[in-house]
Amino acid sequence: MEHRISRQMTDATDAYGRRLGAYLEQSSYSRLRGGPGVIDLAFGDPHEFPAPALVEVLQRHLSPQHTDWFAYTRDHPPAQESVAATLSRELALPFTADDVALTNGAFAGLTICLRSVCDPGDEVVYLDPAWFYYEPIIASVGAVPRPVALTPGSWRLDAELVAAAITPRTSAVIVNSPNNPTGAVYTDEEYAALAEVLREASARNGRPVYLLSDEAYRRIVFDGRSCPSPATHYPFTFLVHTYTKTLLLPGERVGYVAIPPTMPDPAVLRRALTVARLTTGWAFPNNSLLFALPELEQHALQVKPIEQRRDLLVDALREAGYEVQPSEGTFYLLARVPDADDWAHAAVLEERGLLVLPASVMGAPGYLRLSLTVTDDMLEETIGRLRSARPSTREHASVQR
Amino acid sequence: MEHRISRQMTDATDAYGRRLGAYLEQSSYSRLRGGPGVIDLAFGDPHEFPAPALVEVLQRHLSPQHTDWFAYTRDHPPAQESVAATLSRELALPFTADDVALTNGAFAGLTICLRSVCDPGDEVVYLDPAWFYYEPIIASVGAVPRPVALTPGSWRLDAELVAAAITPRTSAVIVNSPNNPTGAVYTDEEYAALAEVLREASARNGRPVYLLSDEAYRRIVFDGRSCPSPATHYPFTFLVHTYTKTLLLPGERVGYVAIPPTMPDPAVLRRALTVARLTTGWAFPNNSLLFALPELEQHALQVKPIEQRRDLLVDALREAGYEVQPSEGTFYLLARVPDADDWAHAAVLEERGLLVLPASVMGAPGYLRLSLTVTDDMLEETIGRLRSARPSTREHASVQR
Known part of the structure; x- marks a missing residue:
């Protein structure tokens, strides 16, 4: 007997598959992520240890201070x-x-x-x-x-x-x-x-x-x-x-x-x-x-380092042939590829160990999304690889859809 | 302009109001809970500190072991x-x-x-x-x-x-x-x-x-x-x-x-x-x-103490005039009141500082639900108060609906 999934969850599954699911399942992201030398700029995840003071706050509030604590x-x-x-x-x-x-x-x-x-x-x-x-x-x-x-x-x-x-x-x-x-x-x-x-x-x-x-x-x-x-x-x-x-x-x-x-x-x-x-x-x-x-409420990321990374990455992306405006906020930069094929460009960068998100999956075809939550070392390495992966190299990419 | 809450959340709100909401909002539970001498047998909440070894497991897993931890x-x-x-x-x-x-x-x-x-x-x-x-x-x-x-x-x-x-x-x-x-x-x-x-x-x-x-x-x-x-x-x-x-x-x-x-x-x-x-x-x-x-997975409550509390409470409830079968599992006992009015009996017990759930709100009118997650001291005190609050005293209760 066949399953009967609700209309709403079927629609949600289709919508997921058209956007994020398409990337996670049709790109090499899941296979490459965490591999040696691979730099993950695709998502806004942490790549450094959190501040010890922040971890201390979290741990301290797991110490029950009264019997109703949990x-x-x-x-x-x-x-x-x-x-x-x-x-x-x-x-x-x-x-x-x-x-x-x-x-x-x-x-x-x-x-x-x-x-x-x-x-x-x-x-x-x-x-x-x-x-x-x-x-x-x-x-x-x-x-x-x-x-x-x-x-x-x-x-x-x-x-x-x-x-x-x-x-x-x-x-x-x-x-x-x-x-x-x-x-x-x-x-x-x-x-x-x-x-x-x-x-x-x-x-x-x-x-x-x-x-x-x-x-x-x-x-x-x-x-x-x-x-x-x-x-x-x-x-x-x-x-x-x-x-x-x-x-x-x-x-x-x-x-x-x-x-x-x-x-x-x-x-x-x-x-x-x-x-x-x-x-x-x-x-x-x-x-x-x-x-x-x-x-x-009293803790917060230092925004200045993210802003500095934004500036460095904007320059590097422009030098590499992408059009990019400096973000006013968030963890991200959106870079326009010269020929509208964001999947192909993401694949080129992937070959150089740079995981970026083809922004088609966010309704911005022709753009790549790069996360600024990488470390300074990862950013320096990213900039070096961008220099060696100018958009014109895309004809060598094996594009995966 | 009036709000327009979805049909589904309106129905859910009504359903909540008919059962648990009715108790939380129409009984004195929220006012009395945590008061001096009040014993909360209404819900399956902890009343003792968790085992230190369990807290240690939770805290240790908040210590990041790699930069992807969070x-x-x-x-x-x-x-x-x-x-x-x-x-x-x-x-x-x-x-x-x-x-x-x-x-x-x-x-x-x-x-x-x-x-x-x-x-x-x-x-x-x-x-x-x-x-x-x-x-x-x-x-x-x-x-x-x-x-x-x-x-x-x-x-x-x-x-x-x-x-x-x-x-x-x-x-x-x-x-x-x-x-x-x-x-x-x-x-x-x-x-x-x-x-x-x-x-x-x-x-x-x-x-x-x-x-x-x-x-x-x-x-x-x-x-x-x-x-x-x-x-x-x-x-x-x-x-x-x-x-x-x-x-x-x-x-x-x-x-x-x-x-x-x-x-x-x-x-x-x-x-x-x-x-x-x-x-x-x-x-x-x-x-x-x-x-x-x-x-x-390796930690678990000791069941034996809960079972022992069950036995003590079954005896005390029977002595106090309630019909009760020993539970085969869970944190709860269901006690039948002599005259079908669980709200009135809950109110009588409330006057003696015992918070119990009128099981009408769980589809069992005429029954009270009592939680076995109380401490041994709380249980001893509960048993003493049950002895002084036999069901026949209910005519003195000011019943709240």
């Missing part, structure tokens, strides 16, 4: 208060602890928001290029992904393009700034225009078009920038954050969804987000991370 | 192999690492299975009394919960009752043994009869009726029992386990879904369970727990 714990007021204090300071809005729903990372944050506001058949708009998991997560809740193609190269948030993509079935729009993979940090002006579009669409549709603001990288901004949030412009916003980027610890998951104090009738949403966490695999952080959170 | 990690072959070895030994079936999908606990295990095989409008059968989260989780995937009322007092798995509840829309049946709250451990004979029913129903429906076997308590069995699994009787079984009970660490979440080696075409399910974990809030365990798992 009991079921949902929210934890000191953790929520520390988040509310940070957001209040950064966004000049009076967030309270109740506005903060703690999660085990941004996967969970995005999923509980979509499960809370999307009915099957609803549409969710997001901007392409995009994180490769938006489409599978949207499909998994039975909603229809509606990607909006941004103008290549500038990648600015274009509210008019969003407006054109909204229909009466649109229940949510996802934006992501600092943006993975483009590196763009959206401005208050861009958010103000978007808010106007969403207000009009909500009024027209007779239901709120919710805004999911994926701010996973909100503390990874360069050149002295701050990171605006649409939460200061549009009340129906879910601000989704995770510490896994800020601390470069994707394997230990803690984050939150915050709703702005301007949100009407917040109790309805708070209850939905609680039940959504209960029914999305207990999407609360593990206790040790929950208890550590006020201290984790 | 990188994104999905499955981890040594962890999967240790699970497969245990299950192969216990169930005499040749499980392999690929049969094991690691999760951050049983909430996640159940949720990824249901999201993988249930379409909106499908029906999911489960046996009442039941864990209070089945109904919200089922509702959250858009399926219709179909509780089957077991015969009170015996609470045996009755395959004929399951057969009568299955319709052409049934995509899954959930069973739970050792059973929370009844304490029943189902036998191989009961599972063989159930398997026959499910095989016939699958053939009749032209699609598999999947069996979700919630075996969270499979290592908490008393009187020298073993714990059979339906995975040895029915190929279309998901065996869901979590270490949070075995280690009494609900706050640090790690578990798995295993499919039996008899499962036809397992690749289809493995892929669905992977995408379901990605789209259910990254439902993989945190790295430190993933890496610790082979050692955690």
Whole structure:
């Protein structure tokens, strides 16, 4: 008897296969990763040991300080208060602890928001290029992904393009700034225009078009920038954050969804987000991370070294014949290949032991994504190999699809 | 503008409110818990410090042993192999690492299975009394919960009752043994009869009726029992386990879904369970727990002290006028009140500082659930207070609904 996988998980599996799955299964990444001399610039993973002080914080909060230490714990007021204090300071809005729903990372944050506001058949708009998991997560809740193609190269948030993509079935729009993979940090002006579009669409549709603001990288901004949030412009916003980027610890998951104090009738949403966490695999952080959170708020990656690596890599990529704009934030650079075939160029670099992501799998065909989380030594080696692998060498590549 | 919460999360919220939410919000539990002299027998939470050796295992696996330690990690072959070895030994079936999908606990295990095989409008059968989260989780995937009322007092798995509840829309049946709250451990004979029913129903429906076997308590069995699994009787079984009970660490979440080696075409399910974990809030365990798992497999609660507490509490409850059968496993005892009003009796005990769960919220009206995870001192005090709070005192209670 044949299996009967649900429509939603079938669609999510197809969406996954079209984007990230295509790379992991059709490239040599999984085979080459970790091999001798291979430098992995494909993903934003850590390549150095975390700061000992950070490990100490994590370990200390695994030492039980009372007998309830490992009991079921949902929210934890000191953790929520520390988040509310940070957001209040950064966004000049009076967030309270109740506005903060703690999660085990941004996967969970995005999923509980979509499960809370999307009915099957609803549409969710997001901007392409995009994180490769938006489409599978949207499909998994039975909603229809509606990607909006941004103008290549500038990648600015274009509210008019969003407006054109909204229909009466649109229940949510996802934006992501600092943006993975483009590196763009959206401005208050861009958010103000978007808010106007969403207000009009909500009024027209007779239901709120919710805004999911994926701010996973909100503390990874360069050149002295701050990171605006649409939460200061549009009340129906879910601000989704995770510490896994800020601390470069994707394997230990803690984050939150915050709703702005301007949100009407917040109790309805708070209850939905609680039940959504209960029914999305207990999407609360593990206790040790929950208890550590006020201290984790004080830790953060040093951004300056990432910025310096960005500058070195931008120069090297340009010298090697790629078009590239310096990122304004995130762990990534997006480099345009001369002839639009990102898979072929990724294969050329792969032959030189450089693993980079063909950004086709993020909706940016013709671009490569490179991660700045490599070490300085790995970067120096990368730059040397880029010099010996100018784009013109691609005719020698054995391209794998 | 009013919020528009999805139908599925609205239904899940209602289901939650009817069961656990009703207790947490309408009883004095949340106010009294942790107060001086208050003994919490309502939930299976730890009340003693965990073994130092267990804490040491957890902390040691937070010490990075290589620079990839905190990188994104999905499955981890040594962890999967240790699970497969245990299950192969216990169930005499040749499980392999690929049969094991690691999760951050049983909430996640159940949720990824249901999201993988249930379409909106499908029906999911489960046996009442039941864990209070089945109904919200089922509702959250858009399926219709179909509780089957077991015969009170015996609470045996009755395959004929399951057969009568299955319709052409049934995509899954959930069973739970050792059973929370009844304490029943189902036998191989009961599972063989159930398997026959499910095989016939699958053939009749032209699609598999999947069996979700919630075996969270499979290592908490008393009187020298073993714990059979339906995975040895029915190929279309998901065996869901979590270490949070075995280690009494609900706050640090790690578990798995295993499919039996008899499962036809397992690749289809493995892929669905992977995408379901990605789209259910990254439902993989945190790295430190993933890496610790082979050692955690060697740790387990001592069952004998729980069994001894069971015996003492059974005697005390009987002496106090309750009908109670000794549990065969789990952390719980189910005690029948003389006049069917479990809320009133819970309120009487609450006045004496004993927090117990009115089992109405688990589909067992007229029963109280008491947890055996209290300390020996707490148990002694509980027994003393039970003696002074015979059921006949209930007319003095101020009952809160």
